[in-house]
Amino acid sequence: MQVTLQTLVGGLTLGAIYALVALGFSLVYRTMGLVNFAHGQVAMIGAFTMSTFYMTAKLPFVLAIGIAVVVTAVLGLVIERVLRPLEGKDFDLMLIGTIGFGVMLEALAVVVWGATGRAVPSPLHTAPLSVAGLKIQTYSLLVLVVALVTTAMLVGFLHRTRVGAAMQAVAMDPEAATSVGIHVGRSNAIAFAIGAGLAALAGGLAGPMLYVNATLGSTIGIKGFAAAILGGFGNITGAIVGGLGIGVLDAFAAGRFGGYSDLVVFLLFAVLIMVRPTGIFGERTVNRA
Amino acid sequence: MSTDTDRAVAAGTLQVQNLGVRYGGVTAVEGSSFEVAPGECVGIIGANGAGKTSTLKALMGLAPRTADALRLGEVDLARVKARHVVRHGIGYVPEGRHVFGGLSVRTNLELGAHSRRWDDQAKATLEEVYTLFPVLRDMRERLAGALSGGQQQMLAIGRALMSRPRLLLLDEPSMGLSPKLVGEVLDVLQVLRGRGLAMLLVEQNAWLTFEATERCLVMQNGEVVMTGRSADLRHDPAVRRLYLGL
Numbered sequence: 001m002q003v004t005l006q007t008l009v010g011g012l013t014l015g016a017i018y019a020l021v022a023l024g025f026s027l028v029y030r031t032m033g034l035v036n037f038a039h040g041q042v043a044m045i046g047a048f049t050m051s052t053f054y055m056t057a058k059l060p061f062v063l064a065i066g067i068a069v070v071v072t073a074v075l076g077l078v079i080e081r082v083l084r085p086l087e088g089k090d091f092d093l094m095l096i097g098t099i100g101f102g103v104m105l106e107a108l109a110v111v112v113w114g115a116t117g118r119a120v121p122s123p124l125h126t127a128p129l130s131v132a133g134l135k136i137q138t139y140s141l142l143v144l145v146v147a148l149v150t151t152a153m154l155v156g157f158l159h160r161t162r163v164g165a166a167m168q169a170v171a172m173d174p175e176a177a178t179s180v181g182i183h184v185g186r187s188n189a190i191a192f193a194i195g196a197g198l199a200a201l202a203g204g205l206a207g208p209m210l211y212v213n214a215t216l217g218s219t220i221g222i223k224g225f226a227a228a229i230l231g232g233f234g235n236i237t238g239a240i241v242g243g244l245g246i247g248v249l250d251a252f253a254a255g256r257f258g259g260y261s262d263l264v265v266f267l268l269f270a271v272l273i274m275v276r277p278t279g280i281f282g283e284r285t286v287n288r289a
Numbered sequence: 290m291s292t293d294t295d296r297a298v299a300a301g302t303l304q305v306q307n308l309g310v311r312y313g314g315v316t317a318v319e320g321s322s323f324e325v326a327p328g329e330c331v332g333i334i335g336a337n338g339a340g341k342t343s344t345l346k347a348l349m350g351l352a353p354r355t356a357d358a359l360r361l362g363e364v365d366l367a368r369v370k371a372r373h374v375v376r377h378g379i380g381y382v383p384e385g386r387h388v389f390g391g392l393s394v395r396t397n398l399e400l401g402a403h404s405r406r407w408d409d410q411a412k413a414t415l416e417e418v419y420t421l422f423p424v425l426r427d428m429r430e431r432l433a434g435a436l437s438g439g440q441q442q443m444l445a446i447g448r449a450l451m452s453r454p455r456l457l458l459l460d461e462p463s464m465g466l467s468p469k470l471v472g473e474v475l476d477v478l479q480v481l482r483g484r485g486l487a488m489l490l491v492e493q494n495a496w497l498t499f500e501a502t503e504r505c506l507v508m509q510n511g512e513v514v515m516t517g518r519s520a521d522l523r524h525d526p527a528v529r530r531l532y533l534g535l
Contacts (some may be wrong), residue, residue, distance in 0.1 A: 165396050166403060169389045176387040179349055180448065181375040181404030 005134055007251045013140040014209065015247020016147035020202035021224025022231065022239035023154065024195035030171045030234035031191035032087070034094060038079060038102035039199055040221015045105055046072045046200025047212045048113045051120050054207075061123035065204040069197040076196025080189045087188070102217065109214040117213025143205050150201065151240055154194070158236070167191060171234075223250070226269050232279030241280055301362015302326050303348075303456060303489070309355040310343040310511075317343035317352070319511045325456065330478075330488040332498035332519060334528075335508035341491040342384050344508070345458045348489075349374050349381050361456065375404045380454030384461045384491075386445040390434025394425055397433045397444055401451025411451070418447040421477065439470040446477060456487040463494040475500055499523045 021043055028036045036042075046068045054064035079101050086094040124142060128135040158164040169177040170187040178184055206212075206220060227246040231238025249268060253261035276282065303325040310318040318340040325331045333341045346352035348359070350371030359367040364377050375381070389397050398418060402411045419426035422443040428436060433444055442462055449457060459478075463471045471494060478501040482488065492498040498505060499519045507515040507528060515528070522528050 162399075162403075162407065165392060165400055168392055169400050172389045172391055173387050175351055176383055176389065177400075178351065178371045179375065179381040179383065180401050180452065181372050182400070183372050 002133055003255075007255050008248060009134060009136055009140060011248035011251030012244055013137075013143050013247070014250060015227075015244035016143045017202050017206045017209070017220060017243075018223045018227040018246050019147055019240045019243025020150065020198050020205070021220055022228035022243045023151065023236065024198035024202070025225055025228040026231075026234050026236060026239040027154070027198070028191050028195040029228070031167055032171075032188045034091075035098070035225075036079075036192070036195065037095065037098040037221075038100075038105060039098075039195065040219075040224065041102040041105035041109075041217035042072050042075060042079075042196045043199035043203035043206075043220055043224075044109060044212075044214065044217030045075065045203070046196075047120075047203030047207045047216055048109055049200065050204035050207055051118055051212050052113075054123075055118070055120065065201065068200040068204045072200035073193040073197040076192040076194075077189055079196075080192035084185055084188070087185075102221075106214050106217060109217075113214070115214065117211055117216075119211055120207035122208040139208060143209075146201070146205060147240070147243075150198070151236070154198075155236060163190065226266070230269060230272060230279055232281035235279070235281040238279055238281035245280075301360070301364070303487070304358050304360045305348070305356065306358035307356055308344065308347055308359065310340065310347045310352050311355075312353065317511055318347065318354075321506075321508070321511070321513045323506050323513060323516065325487055325489055327455065328485040328487050329504070330482050330490065330502040332490045332492060332502035332505040333508055334492060334495050334498050334505055337493070339508040340511040341508055342460055343511075345381070345460050345489065345491055348379070348458060375452045375454070378453075378455035380449035380452050380457045382445045382449045382457065382459045382462060384464065386438075386441045388433040388436075388441050388444050388448065390432065392433060393430055394433055394436070394444055395429040397448050398425070398429075398451050401448035404452055414451055414453055418450055421450075421480065422447050438465050439467075439473065442466065442470075442474060443477070446474075450481075454486070456489065457481065459488060459490045461491060461493060463492060463497050471497055495523075495528070 021039065025036065025039055028034060049068040049071050050064045053059045053067050054061055079098070083094050083097045086097065122139045124138045126138045128137050158168055166177065166182045167187045167190060169182060170184050174184050202220065202224070203216065206216070210216060223246055224243065227242035228239050229242070230245055231240070231242025246265065249265050250261065253264040257264045305324070306322045308318055308321045309316070321340070321344060323331070333344060335341055343352055347354035348366065350369060356367060359365070361377055361379065366374065366377070369377060389400065398415055399407070402414065405411055424440055425444060425447055428440065433441065436444060446462065462474050466474065475497055478488065478490070482501070488502070490498055490502055499522065502519045505517060505519050505522050506513045507522070517525070
């Protein structure tokens with residue numbers, strides 16, 4: 001029981017990271033109908049940027065993550081701007097374009113930060129909390145709280161602000177949105193920037209938990225993607241639930257199957273998706289191809 | 290709605306000369322010319338695929354178009370981006386309503402005013418829309434997608450009115466509605482007409498068009514084949530045979 005709960009806590013923490021990645025995937029998808037295959041690599045760039053400012057420039061952890069979020073948000077804007085001419089013309093090319101950006105970013109990371117990667121020390125040095133015999137790392141708590149607060153802020157932005165409402169309108173009906181005067185391109189750009197910022201937040205938070213190297217993007221990218229699909233692609237709540245679900249699944253599989261854990265996680269994922277193709281909170285999906 | 294002075298809107302005549310709409314190799318509209326004067330209500334009738342919807346989309350900049358002239362008063366609409374058309378006083382009620390189903394009725398209406406500042410005047414417009422469609426006030430916190438077809442139509446019209454247009458483009462507002470609801474739509478159009486709002490109404494329901502408009506264009510295969518006073522066209526044997534099924 002104790003071990004089970006301990007694994008659960010670890011799974012939820014990692015799951016919070018996946019959830020943040022999934023949020024970015026879903027936000028861009030629901031706004032543009034586009035899967036940004038460079039999303040994981042953007043998270044990786046975020047992790048490296050954070051590590052540079054935190055470890056090399058010796059800035060506080062929070063500030064380093066903040067800088068990483070801003071840097072990658074700009075990166076997101078650049079990606080969207082380069083791909084924009086393809087919107088509504090050739091959707092397949094746009095998808096391939098995101099894959100291209102992913103490959104490029106990974107290569108760029110090797111050039112800038114080297115191929116070996118780096119371990120990032122935890123910013124919190126307090127002893128683990130003991131709750132009912134469980135040891136909970138304070139950093140785990142921090143990650144969970146940040147993920148929850150971020151989600152709440154995103155939901156608030158989408159539902160309580162004019163820009164957020166306009167973005168949702170674009171997601172639902174780009175043509176009707178245009179006719180009331182909404183700038184669809186700008187809305188897409190904002191979605192991309194926020195998505196990239198979320199990726200950097202995920203990457204930055206993952207830094208002290210996982211080893212930061214150029215392939216970090218594929219690792220958390222694919223899990224985050226699976227999380228988004230499991231929750232119901234495009235659904236904000238689904239991204240969180242899917243992320244935590246994949247994280248927990250991951251943790252238990254790692255304990256039981258060791259090196260085969262990814263295989264088990266994705267087999268189970270495949271079965272779940274076969275049973276419920278729309279995901280847990282599956283809703284109407286955008287199709288603008 | 291016609292008395293506002295908050296926006297520099299050219300309350301001019303809509304002039305369309307030799308309009309063409311082509312999707313790839315398919316011609317939807319060719320050589321169509323017409324005018325809509327300020328405060329005038331004009332209908333476009335014609336069979337399915339005659340180019341009615343494409344004509345409205347072309348005016349909104351939502352379809353690829355060519356024209357010798359496409360003007361609203363002093364404004365050259367041919368040079369206006371689709372998202373800016375609404376700023377020149379044109380409101381659009383698309384075919385099939387196209388409300389933002391996952392957002393509340395109130396948010397849908399607020400988005401209708403996206404091109405303007407959300408100020409006291411915009412709030413006053415919202416009140417006007419609620420007065421015109423009391424059902425929307427009652428349902429304002431509901432998701433638009435949960436409304437009935439008739440309510441969604443009212444919402445689509447209300448959303449277009451939120452921009453305080455001078456010219457309203459309506460595409461098939463009667464589509465899928467019961468005869469009673471079609472009557473309600475007509476009542477609303479009559480009220481708007483009474484306020485001096487110009488309208489371009491595309492309809493398959495010829496009865497509604499003749500009731501709501503002064504003049505009508507008859508389109509066939511992408512061309513305007515006939516124009517005339519609605520009262521005359523109503524009794525024209527050719528029109529009756531073609532579009533009223535009589």
